[in-house]
Amino acid sequence: MPLSTQSQADDEQYVLVASLDNARNLSNILKAITFKDHAIFSATPNGLKVTVEDSKCLQANAFIQAEIFQEFTIRDDLVGFQVNLTVLLDCLNIFGGSTVPGVSTALRMCYKGYGYPLTLFLEEGGVVTVVNIWKFWKCSL
Numbered sequence: 001m002p003l004s005t006q007s008q009a010d011d012e013q014y015v016l017v018a019s020l021d022n023a024r025n026l027s028n029i030l031k032a033i034t035f036k037d038h039a040i041f042s043a044t045p046n047g048l049k050v051t052v053e054d055s056k057c058l059q060a061n062a063f064i065q066a067e068i069f070q071e072f073t074i075r076d077d078l079v080g081f082q083v084n085l086t087v088l089l090d091c092l093n094i095f096g097g098s099t100v101p102g103v104s105t106a107l108r109m110c111y112k113g114y115g116y117p118l119t120l121f122l123e124e125g126g127v128v129t130v131v132n133i134w135k136f137w138k139c140s141l
Contacts, residue, residue, distance in 0.1 A: 011073065011110075013112060014073075014075070014110045014111060014112050015074065015075045015076050015079050015111060015112060015113045016043050016073070016074050016075070016079045016109070016110065016111040017071060017072070017073040017074075017108070017109070017110050017111075018043075018048065018069045018071065018072050018073075018107075018108075018109045019069055019070045019071035019072075019106070019107065019108045019109070020068075020069055020070060020106065020107045021070055021104060021106050022104040022105065022106070022107075023092045023093075023104070023105040023106065023107035023122060024092075024104065024105065025068070026064065026092060026107065027089060027092040027093060029050075029062050029064060030050065030062065030085060030088065030089055030092075031089065032060075032062065033050065033052045033060035033061070033062050034052065034085050034086070034089065035052060035054065035058075035060065036052050036053070036054050036085070037084055037085060037086050038052075038082055038083070038084055038085060039051060039052045039082065039083060039085040039088075040052075040053075040080065040081075040082050041080065041081055041082070041083060042078065042079070042080045043074050043078070043079040043080070044074065044077065044078055044079075045066065045074055045077075046065065046066055047063055047064050047065040047066040047067075047068070047072070048063070048064045048066075048072075049061060049062070049063045049064075050062045050063075050064075052085065071108075079111065079113075081111065081114075081118065083118055083133055084133070087133055088118075088120075088133060091120055091122070091131045091133065092105075092107065092120070092122070094122055094129055094131070095122065095124040095127075095129075103124065103125060104124070105122055105123065105124040106122070106123045106124070107120060107121070107122055108120070108121040109121075117132035117133055117134045118132070118133045119131070119132050119133075120132075120133070
């Protein structure tokens with residue numbers, strides 16, 4: 001499995017860990033609901049819900065079931081945060097979205113909780129990039 005160099009002990013410090021073998025799948029879903037810069041992410045044991053809202057009159061939701069992820073671990077009943085969706089999409093496409101057959105960007109998304117960054121581990125062709133997205137806000141769910 002890609003990104004397996006991270007130890008299991010490291011996973012215990014996160015309240016949310018979600019892994020995908022192909023980050024493009026998540027990127028395509030998020031692009032479909034991107035009409036504002038910020039999105040609210042709500043994770044439950046059932047999966048990850050992403051909500052984009054404009055002035056309390058227009059809302060788009062995407063729900064990615066936990067089974068879609070190769071790994072989906074959540075340590076609380078509900079984990080929520082708001083993140084800049086444009087920045088997240090740029091990070092998911094950091095390798096340029098390879099169109100070469102058999103080459104994909106693996107993603108491991110980790111979150112420690114309020115006050116910590118959303119950390120993305122992205123791997124393509126043996127090259128690993130670690131991205132910390134700091135500028136986000138805790139949201140009340």
